Amino acid sequence: MKLLTKLTVFIALSKLAIVALFVMLLPYLVEGIASGYTNYYLKQQKQKVLQITKAKGIDFYLQGDDSYGSYTMLKEEYIALEQTQYPLQKDTIETAKRVVENDTLSYRILKHSFKSDSKNYLLEIGKTTNSINQYNHSLQRIALFVLMGLIALTIIVDLVFTRIFLRPLGLIIKQKLVDQKFPFSKPLEPIKTSTYDFKYLDSVISNLMLQINVAFEKEREFTANASHELLTPISILQTKIENMMIEAGLENKNHQQLAEMMRTVNRLKKIVNSLLLISRIENKQFDKKDNVLLNDLIGEVMEELDHRLAEKSLAFTIQLSYHSPIKKLNHDLIFQLFYNLINNAIRYNKPNGEIIICDTLKNGIYTVMVKDSGYGISEADLPYIFNRFTRVNKTEVAGNGLGLAIVKSIADYHHLALTVNSEENVGTTFSVIFK
């Protein structure tokens, strides 16, 4: 999952959790506030009553009676004052039912007992619970709406800013990492950002890529120069041996030794030529302007390889169904690619085995497969077969270990994908994928 997606999901979920929590708490909160306020209100009322009795005497209310009662028109509030024989008690606030003029209503009641003129009095001030809770619902709704609005606003703000803050990271990934093919040919321009972490990341990545490029460049130069420089001494050796070979008076033993030397020089020559070819491909010294008809090209390859097939009595089948030319290739390199693949298919095949070349076209992706029924490659060796000088086949057949490295560099140069499937003692299939 991308960091931005993760953050987006996290922000949205955390906000939703807060909303849910608040919605759950809201009724209790509102009720708490309302009852708290009621208690406060009742106490205020009590103070008022006490002040009045203090200033004007208790008879201001009682007017000679034992008790006094009064209520508002809708019976939302009432006040009651009466003499009591009970001793003085602490103030209490409770919810209880009272009958007011034949209506039984639920009240929040403050009870206060006090002494006046050496008599004990009990003061009750009540407020209907209905009137206390009448605003709760709408309050809750308003609170909810406001909250939702605020949350939505913060989500939007959060997302916009996360996006802005994370933009440089996206740019680093997009410009420097996505679709990067080695060697890195795109120019490495620093990403504009004020975030230190991204700046650091960007500079380190650019630096590493640059270093890899430099190292690769050096290796490429070395391969090109070294192999080129080796050509002249090898030429001298070869011509010297050839001249010795035709000298008069040599015995067969000498000739055999010279022939051996010639073979060794020839091996050296092949290695150097292969390395040169790879470095020339890597240096892009080949045009890609040819239209190649694979059927014809493989025919050309087989002209050179037919005799090797016959020697091992291999059955060869070519079944290509796609017959239009593929554009923008280098004919000679593609020839070399299939030559090496088919040559390997012959080299590592068992006597009386078979080689099949076939193709598929799916969703615009054209794949050519070279299948053999040979010794196969073990799973452990598969990742290394395209490396230079890696010869994984433990058969007695010797190669110089560069054939598949050449195949790989030709494929890379043409942006072709290569895949290998192999089963030991069953066979190997190389697929060349043209996009």
Add this chain to the structure above:
Amino acid sequence: MLIVEDERTLALEIEAFLKKASYICDFARNAEQALEQIGINSYDFVLLDLGLPDQDGLVVLQEAKKCNPDAAYIILTARGRLEDRIKGLDLGADDYLAKPFSLLELQSRMQAIARRKFGFNVDLIAFGDFKMDLQKRLVWHQQNEIELSRKEFDLLSYLLLHKNRPLTRMQLSEHIWGNLADDDFDSNYIDAHIKNVRKKLGAFAHTDWLETMRGVGYKIRI
């Protein structure tokens, strides 16, 4: 013949080989010397290494062509320098060889050019009781035409050109398959071809002149 090659040892080896084929060789080690020599002498063959220290060999080729257009030019390139090869042939080179090259191959190319360019016709080469026409690519025994495959003919004519010299299987397969020759692979095939040649020719007369050299290759002794 002029050998334009900056590597002295290599030039000397080429000369030593060509001297046996009766060529008289001059040397030039760089472009300046080469153009000077070509200006003074008229050569039949110029063997020109494209990688000269002072100037691009292709420039030398262009200049040399102006003052000595009749000479045959063979360019030596580093293998794979496809564009050099094509440019060289476009500029009028008669043939090219990729370094490292075989001296036998060089002589074979020179002979082919001589035939093609100078009308130098060795009418018919006689060997044993047979005759070969290189132009028409035919082999006869008296009036009987013997049918050889392309590769069989190439092998036989190569051996004939270098008669009385031992040729290794590797040299032979390199002549036939060039760059793509594979020593371990193809030497059996050379044997098979030689066997065929012996069989086809042996039907008419003995083929003692074609000797097998144990552990080396083949030789035509005439």
